[in-house]
Amino acid sequence: MSDEQLVEITLEQTGPYEFRVRFDGTQIPDLITDENPPLGKDAGPNPSRLLAVSVANCLSASLLFALRKYKNDPGKLVTRSRATVSRNEHGRLRITHVEVDLQLGDNASALEHAHQAFAQFENFCIVTESVRQGITVNVRVFDAAGDVVHNSNV
Known part of the structure; x- marks a missing residue:
């Protein structure tokens, strides 16, 4: 039995740079999706935004999974993601790095085995660990008091 999964989508062009994305079999x-002006009309997120969403969403779900493994309820989680787009040595726009800040709704001191959860949650994230093979991804977790309780940037 294989652990391999297949994710299938279909894109259909609906405008100059606009596409309807269908999530096949679901x-x-x-x-x-659409590109920013002047190419597109911003009718939906562009691929760079979707990459930032994918990394942030995956990290959020992975952190919740890791904390809940230890029977924690971290409160409402709020995640912010920033993808930096700049030109490479050939003058082509590329995503050079992604920064993700996760804000717990509770203080880390109120969470059981929080240190273990923080140490392992990034490894659960399929998207982030895949993206990291080509793009730097920095991750910080703040608790409700605003204290940094995890930082992959160091």
């Missing part, structure tokens, strides 16, 4: 509603 009941997930279609998504509209």
Whole structure:
């Protein structure tokens, strides 16, 4: 038995740079993507934004999974992601790095085995660990008091 999974989507062009994304084999509603002006009309997120969303969402779910493994309820989680786009040595725009800040709704001191959860959650994240093979991803976790309780940047 293989652990391999297949993710299938179909893109259909609906405008100059706008696409309808269908998540094949699911009941997930279609998504509209588009480029920023002047190419597109910003009718939906562009690929750079979707990459930032994918990394942030995966890290958020992974952190919740790691904390809940120890029967924790970290409160409402708020995540912010910033993808930096700049030109490479050939003058082409590339995503050079992604920074993700996760804000717990509770103080880390109120969480059981928080240190172990913080030490392992990034390894659970399929997207981040895949993206890191080509792009730097820095991750910080703050607790409700605003204290940094995890920092992969160091």
